[in-house]
Amino acid sequence: MSFSDDILALAIEIEHENASLLDRVSDVMLDSIVNGSTLTGAAGQPMAPDNVPNAGKLRDSWRKTAPDDNTREISTSVDYALEIEDNPRGLHFTRGGSHSVADTAGAFDVICEIEATKLRGVA
């Protein structure tokens, strides 16, 4: 193989790894937002007791989409999601809590580092 062949092969490998890393990181972030995470400190989405109507509506609403090859979006269409995230009324939750999106976003660099390390198989 020529040097240019080697470079091309490396570029393709990096491209594949980037795509894989993008999905791994966004999966971890979605899980953190919805279920909480000791890594990020996120509490996860609050849930009402199971006997309450619409219990779990917000929690189940979070979705990950791929608008293009280089973008992953994590979103919810529930209109009170921001009220839960920022919690202006100081509500207390027995399951989950607020600030999960902020906590997860705050750990973005750590998540990327950990997932990149796993991808490379480095201990």
Place this chain on the structure above:
Amino acid sequence: MIWHDVHMALRARLEAIAEIPPEADRAWSNVDFTPPLDRPYIESLFRPGAGGAPRLISNPAANGVVESRGSYIVRYFGLTHRGEQEISDVVQAICDAFPPMKQILLPDGTHLYIRGDQAPVPSEILPAGRNKSMCAVTILFFVHSFNSLS
């Protein structure tokens, strides 16, 4: 590194801001406080570990550097239906007091740092009930300390 020292250092910097409400209208944790109905008040949430659990960032483990992170959320409650300016002025002053990579001295001589990758920014102004609208500033910070295995 003592978490309480980090908390108090952040609070001291907050309390030095001229624009925040007077002492009687500051709701600090574990202190009895009744929110006033006719004037603004402020509260803060100190959240160690938010944005990343403490971790060893250099080897060897003995005396390696531990990075501890957290968030300090300052919540300002202005009077509702009064427009945005008054609330915006206060939260702007809070953001300005915690610029990216600002070093704040701790009692043990080390520093806590305001994170430079995600600087403080105001939230939306949201209705908070009881004649109040809230705007929050999330301040992300980190502290480096030496890992003691003894």
